Amino acid sequence: xxxxxxxxxxxxxxxxxxxxxxxxxxxxxxxxxxxxxxxxxxxxxxxxxxxxxxxxxxxxxxxxxxxxxxxxxxxxxxxxxxxxxxxxxxxxxxxxxxxxxxxxxxxxxxxxxxxxxxxxxxxxxxxxxxxxxxxxxxxxxxxxxxxxxxxxxxxxxxxxxxxxxxxxxxxxxxxxxxxxxxxxxxxxxxxxxxxxxxxxxxxxxxxxxxxxxxxxxxxxxxxxxxxxxxxxxxxxxxxxxxxxxxxxxxx
Numbered sequence: 001x002x003x004x005x006x007x008x009x010x011x012x013x014x015x016x017x018x019x020x021x022x023x024x025x026x027x028x029x030x031x032x033x034x035x036x037x038x039x040x041x042x043x044x045x046x047x048x049x050x051x052x053x054x055x056x057x058x059x060x061x062x063x064x065x066x067x068x069x070x071x072x073x074x075x076x077x078x079x080x081x082x083x084x085x086x087x088x089x090x091x092x093x094x095x096x097x098x099x100x101x102x103x104x105x106x107x108x109x110x111x112x113x114x115x116x117x118x119x120x121x122x123x124x125x126x127x128x129x130x131x132x133x134x135x136x137x138x139x140x141x142x143x144x145x146x147x148x149x150x151x152x153x154x155x156x157x158x159x160x161x162x163x164x165x166x167x168x169x170x171x172x173x174x175x176x177x178x179x180x181x182x183x184x185x186x187x188x189x190x191x192x193x194x195x196x197x198x199x200x201x202x203x204x205x206x207x208x209x210x211x212x213x214x215x216x217x218x219x220x221x222x223x224x225x226x227x228x229x230x231x232x233x234x235x236x237x238x239x240x241x242x243x244x245x246x247x248x249x250x251x
Contacts, residue, residue: 015232019179022186022225046167053159072146072248076241079139080234083132087230118187121226125180128230133173136237140165143244150251157247161240176233183229187222194218 042050144158194217 018232023182041171042167049163079135118184122180132237154251190218190222
């Protein structure tokens with residue numbers, strides 16, 4: 001199967017580079033600094049909350065045993081492994097296929113037709129986004145609690161992280177909600193490219209026919225691409241967790 005053209009020159013986060021390559025979209029390099037872009041995402045109420053948190057003297061950390069940083073790392077690793085397993089999907093079953101399982105489609109061509117509608121993959125992607133958001137949000141709260149139990153400075157950092165999460169979560173959700181729509185275009189282009197290749201293989205002269213194409217190959221390509229995009233999104237969503245873990249190690 002002939003691959004669609006893929007762009008390679010764009011630099012940026014892995015998720016953005018993947019989407020630009022898969023959609024063949026022209027993504028201009030931003031000339032704004034990260035701080036300037038961040039200021040556009042935060043409302044005036046968020047700015048007030050941040051200013052208050054930064055100007056307030058660090059409160060004394062609660063007395064008691066310090067949390068084990070290793071416990072935070074282990075819990076983070078457990079959550080990430082669980083999410084990666086969810087992206088890989090369960091073992092193939094009829095029910096999983098109807099839900100758009102990301103594993104390989106069945107060999108039976110008639111059953112494989114169940115996979116040819118994008119709605120199941122959109123539903124699968126949105127469901128995984130919701131799972132990531134809930135699991136990582138809960139983990140983030142737990143890590144902030146661990147951080148707040150160490151030093152006054154780390155307590156202040158935990159407050160800042162909570163303010164940033166509240167201020168940016170809606171914007172993050174809105175932007176990431178557009179990923180399934182972008183993947184739909186990739187899904188359609190792959191399917192049409194294979195159909196064109198199959199038609200050319202059937203209609204052309206024997207000497208001029210392209211190499212034979214196995215029907216359904218395009219769908220396996222799409223499924224692998226979708227998994228790669230999900231892993232890249234997981235990397236972005238996990239960045240605040242990595243920051244909290246680094247703070248726990250430092251203190």
